[in-house]
Amino acid sequence: MTCDLCQPTPYEILWHDDFCRVVLLNDADYPAYCRVELIAHIKEMSDLDAQNQHRLMQAVFAVEAAMREVVNPEKINLASLGNKTPHLHWHIIPRFADDKHFPNSHWGEVVRGEPRNDALQANIHALSGHAKLMLIDKIKTTIEKL
Amino acid sequence: MTCDLCQPTPYEILWHDDFCRVVLLNDADYPAYCRVELIAHIKEMSDLDAQNQHRLMQAVFAVEAAMREVVNPEKINLASLGNKTPHLHWHIIPRFADDKHFPNSHWGEVVRGEPRNDALQANIHALSGHAKLMLIDKIKTTIEKL
Numbered sequence: 001m002t003c004d005l006c007q008p009t010p011y012e013i014l015w016h017d018d019f020c021r022v023v024l025l026n027d028a029d030y031p032a033y034c035r036v037e038l039i040a041h042i043k044e045m046s047d048l049d050a051q052n053q054h055r056l057m058q059a060v061f062a063v064e065a066a067m068r069e070v071v072n073p074e075k076i077n078l079a080s081l082g083n084k085t086p087h088l089h090w091h092i093i094p095r096f097a098d099d100k101h102f103p104n105s106h107w108g109e110v111v112r113g114e115p116r117n118d119a120l121q122a123n124i125h126a127l128s129g130h131a132k133l134m135l136i137d138k139i140k141t142t143i144e145k146l
Numbered sequence: 147m148t149c150d151l152c153q154p155t156p157y158e159i160l161w162h163d164d165f166c167r168v169v170l171l172n173d174a175d176y177p178a179y180c181r182v183e184l185i186a187h188i189k190e191m192s193d194l195d196a197q198n199q200h201r202l203m204q205a206v207f208a209v210e211a212a213m214r215e216v217v218n219p220e221k222i223n224l225a226s227l228g229n230k231t232p233h234l235h236w237h238i239i240p241r242f243a244d245d246k247h248f249p250n251s252h253w254g255e256v257v258r259g260e261p262r263n264d265a266l267q268a269n270i271h272a273l274s275g276h277a278k279l280m281l282i283d284k285i286k287t288t289i290e291k292l
Contacts, residue, residue: 006241044210045210046207075232104229105251106228109249
């Protein structure tokens with residue numbers, strides 16, 4: 001079976017090296033939602049050696065730190081599931097107290113139909129322009145100084 | 147508000163030190179489902195320094211490795227959400243191809259009512275006895291040799 005993550009990504013690449021890439025999913029409900037995707041087709045974190053586990057998590061935490069600074073979410077959600085696509089990728093999801101699913105997982109039950117508070121609206125707007133550039137810049141400088 | 151994870155845990159502690167603990171949730175659908183819980187009340191991974199991020203993830207990956215060896219799941223799911231309990235804790239969930247939610251997130255839509263294949267039944271059984279001791283032993287030896 002062809003692996004989606006082994007194909008060229010349909011998403012905007014915010015940062016990449018030869019080990020992993022950071023993509024912006026353009027999720028309508030979670031505008032700053034990013035994924036960190038390993039380039040190699042590897043299934044589980046425990047299939048990586050300790051050095052590469054650390055390298056991948058540093059990228060994840062760099063995105064988390066950049067996201068907190070730029071969109072200031074109520075909570076960051078991190079997850080590596082891969083049940084449908086068993087190729088290592090980390091979800092980094094900025095959550096807001098009145099987003100569509102909060103406090104549930106964003107894979108869980110929807111709890112409100114029109115989640116958009118002012119902050120989230122502002123983020124949606126911002127991410128179409130200046131703040132997206134800020135996010136890219138923060139990710140880049142955070143990862144590259146590691 | 148009182149934080150549940152700052153209270154004595156109601157779950158069986160498989161391993162602990164002064165930094166984190168590994169607890170077995172005794173989830174009926176996911177018998178080997180564990181959490182790694184930070185002892186300190188800290189909200190996000192990016193609130194930890196790099197050394198403690200690494201230390202916590204090493205515990206998570208040690209549990210993952212032990213779980214793979216003992217219950218041999220189709221996929222491991224890792225997540226740090228904390229929307230309801232903003233105190234760092236990692237979910238380590240062994241997934242099977244015909245468990246209740248697979249391939250969805252276990253927070254997502256239920257896709258089958260009676261998920262229990264032979265392997266899962268075997269795991270449920272095993273985790274009540276010998277395999278639970280094995281899991282505890284593997285976690286302990288893996289974490290303590292880090």
